[in-house]
Amino acid sequence: MDEKIDASNKVQTIQMFINLVLFSRSFSESNLFPRKGFQNQVQVKNPNLETMEEDILYHLSLSTKTHNLPEMFGDIKFVCVGGSANRMKAFAQFIHKELELSGNPEEITDICEGTDRYCMYKVGPVLSISHGMGVPSISIMLHELIKLLHHAQCQDVVLFRLGTSGGVGLAPGTVVVTEKAVDYSFQPQFEQVVLGKVITRSTELDEEVASELLQCSSELQNIPTVIGNTMCTHDFYEGQGRLDGALCSFSHEDKLEYLRKAYDAGVRNIEMESTVFAAMCRVCAAVVCVTLLNRFEGDQIKSPHDVLVEYQQRPQILVSHFIKKIFLFYQQFVVLFSYN
Ligand SMILES: O=P(O)(O)O[C@H]1O[C@H](CO)[C@@H](O)[C@H]1O
Ligand SMILES: O=c1cc[nH]c(=O)[nH]1
Numbered sequence: 092m093d094e095k096i097d098a099s100n101k102v103q104t105i106q107m108f109i110n111l112v113l114f115s116r117s118f119s120e121s122n123l124f125p126r127k128g129f130q131n132q133v134q135v136k137n138p139n140l141e142t143m144e145e146d147i148l149y150h151l152s153l154s155t156k157t158h159n160l161p162e163m164f165g166d167i168k169f170v171c172v173g174g175s176a177n178r179m180k181a182f183a184q185f186i187h188k189e190l191e192l193s194g195n196p197e198e199i200t201d202i203c204e205g206t207d208r209y210c211m212y213k214v215g216p217v218l219s220i221s222h223g224m225g226v227p228s229i230s231i232m233l234h235e236l237i238k239l240l241h242h243a244q245c246q247d248v249v250l251f252r253l254g255t256s257g258g259v260g261l262a263p264g265t266v267v268v269t270e271k272a273v274d275y276s277f278q279p280q281f282e283q284v285v286l287g288k289v290i291t292r293s294t295e296l297d298e299e300v301a302s303e304l305l306q307c308s309s310e311l312q313n314i315p316t317v318i319g320n321t322m323c324t325h326d327f328y329e330g331q332g333r334l335d336g337a338l339c340s341f342s343h344e345d346k347l348e349y350l351r352k353a354y355d356a357g358v359r360n361i362e363m364e365s366t367v368f369a370a371m372c373r374v375c376a377a378v379v380c381v382t383l384l385n386r387f388e389g390d391q392i393k394s395p396h397d398v399l400v401e402y403q404q405r406p407q408i409l410v411s412h413f414i415k416k417i418f419l420f421y422q423q424f425v426v427l428f429s430y431n
Pocket of ligand 2: 255256257327362363383
């Protein structure tokens with residue numbers, strides 16, 4: 092009997108080891124992590140940083156001189172970002188309970204309280220940060236976040252954007268895990284003006300994390316989830332083909348024609364940050380947004396407040412299920428290896 096248990100423990104250990112290797116491999120092709128075997132440290136692609144005595148992360152109200160970043164953040168494995176400060180606080184409290192961490196989730200404090208630009212909460216291995224609305228706002232936060240993870244010597248980090256969006260041909264409340272983040276012309280690219288010239292960056296995301304998230308959704312109830320392309324725009328109204336803004340330069344037919352073209356190009360939802368998020372975080376990242384309405388059916392978001400709150404929780408529940416799986420796996424791995 093004891094021998095049987097021993098043998099099954101060994102099989103389990105080997106299986107876990109294989110899983111861990113496979114999982115680590117999925118991180119290793121990222122922009123942030125050069126291949127360094129098992130431990131992939133978050134990298135920045137800017138040689139100027141090496142020559143700086145101090146790096147002030149102004150909008151996060153943190154600095155390499157005034158804060159011990161490795162001590163504060165070195166154990167981060169998951170970063171979750173989303174537009175609203177309240178949502179990201181609620182997520183931090185939710186994941187605190189889900190991971191059964193010690194301490195009172197109601198007492199978590201905003202690490203960035205020195206600034207009202209963004210809020211940031213750390214719960215165990217998870218960092219939850221708000222980014223505001225649109226590309227410029229998230230881009231500033233991501234520059235400072237990626238430098239923070241680098242200065243803190245974080246390894247094997249996965250980043251998630253937990254957001255809301257307009258659905259394209261989907262029932263409201265559907266969660267879309269982004270396959271490709273595309274621009275207004277449905278291309279998987281992010282254009283940025285640098286020194287007066289347009290540069291283009293790829294917006295590839297982690298396929299394995301996306302399909303693992305789809306798998307997670309099948310293990311949960313009431314989280315209808317699809318994988319599809321996400322179109323990122325620079326505006327909520329005309330930029331997303333809405334007829335109800337303060338300005339409107341096109342007809343109802345023009346709008347439907349554009350949405351149909353988007354649908355045919357694989358677009359299933361529209362939001363305002365995915366391309367820059369993907370371009371900056373690359374293959375160690377996933378975008379998970381719930382749809383608040385079906386854009387073929389209208390432009391105004393009419394669902395009652397409690398329905399919208401429940402919809403917003405869906406990406407949080409899905410991603411927390413994913414994190415919990417990995418977190419418990421790592422914990423078991425550490426326990427098994429300390430006994431073997
Ligand atoms: O739900 P969040 O994360 O704020 O994202 C979506 O909602 C905002 C518009 O209402 C845009 O920022 C869009 O990307
Ligand atoms: O239609 C929508 C809904 C939420 N967020 C967006 O960007 N668009």
